[in-house]
Amino acid sequence: AQTVTQSQPEMSVQEAETVTLSCTYDTSENNYYLFWYKQPPSRQMILVIRQEAYKQQNATENRFSVNFQKAAKSFSLKISDSQLGDTAMYFCAFMKLLSGAGSYQLTFGKGTKLSVIP
Amino acid sequence: NAGVTQTPKFQVLKTGQSMTLQCAQDMNHNSMYWYRQDPGMGLRLIYYSASEGTTDKGEVPNGYNVSRLNKREFSLRLESAAPSQTSVYFCASSIQGNYGYTFGSGTRLTVV
Numbered sequence A: 001a002q003t004v005t006q007s008q009p010e011m012s013v014q015e016a017e018t019v020t021l022s023c024t025y026d027t028s029e030n031n032y033y034l035f036w037y038k039q040p041p042s043r044q045m046i047l048v049i050r051q052e053a054y055k056q057q058n059a060t061e062n063r064f065s066v067n068f069q070k071a072a073k074s075f076s077l078k079i080s081d082s083q084l085g086d087t088a089m090y091f092c093a094f095m096k097l098l099s100g101a102g103s104y105q106l107t108f109g110k111g112t113k114l115s116v117i118p
Numbered sequence B: 001n002a003g004v005t006q007t008p009k010f011q012v013l014k015t016g017q018s019m020t021l022q023c024a025q026d027m028n029h030n031s032m033y034w035y036r037q038d039p040g041m042g043l044r045l046i047y048y049s050a051s052e053g054t055t056d057k058g059e060v061p062n063g064y065n066v067s068r069l070n071k072r073e074f075s076l077r078l079e080s081a082a083p084s085q086t087s088v089y090f091c092a093s094s095i096q097g098n099y100g101y102t103f104g105s106g107t108r109l110t111v112v
Helices: none
Strands: A003-005 A010-014 A020-022 A024-026 A033-039 A046-052 A066-069 A074-079 A088-100 A105-106 A112-117 B002-009 B010-011 B020-023 B029-036 B040-051 B064-068 B072-080 B087-094 B107-111
Touching: A003 A010, A003 A088, A003 A105, A010 A046, A020 A112, A024 A074, A033 A066, A033 A074, A046 A074, A046 A105, A074 A088, A105 B029, A105 B040, B002 B087, B010 B020, B020 B029, B020 B087, B029 B064, B029 B072, B040 B064, B040 B072, B072 B087, B072 B107
Parallel strands: A010 A112, B010 B107
Antiparallel strands: A003 A024, A020 A074, A033 A046, A033 A088, A066 A074, A088 A105, A088 A112, B002 B020, B020 B072, B029 B040, B029 B087, B064 B072, B087 B107
């Protein structure tokens, strides 16, 4: 079974600074996808960034980038130029195909609560 | 384009009562899912439906039933609510796994 570990329950960062959220995962599969989701106080789950395991190049989306280390099974999220609106819970997630079903299961870490301080 | 719509947004039940959480998506996605979110636990899969007419258990299915009424709708039923089912419930849908899920806005359920 896949497991996703986020070792930092809470973090804080000064506005305009850079912060990195850690995530490790455990799997025996070779092809999979990794995601970071953001959950602000509104409770909505928002996709931040995704990474395909077969791609060596790290994904980037504006101020958000990942450091994907496949051999180490590590998938950290870097937020540059932090903004007050980045205050949220961040979830790392691993996606696998549910065998024969055509559906995909997202397995989530327990989350990191990020506070951006003015 | 509404995406994934869940109703209700909030609900309080007494122990032993039943209720159905509704979910509908308008993106023509084949797969739909129900997750629950508990403090410190992340999100855990309850049930999923790969296509209309099919449903399967996820990690934590006990105490729940589901119905995939048509391609758009996927409901979650609690037959006899228990305090342990107090949680936030999310419905989601996907067309292909590599694009992740689209989530509804969640239902906060409290069982007293």
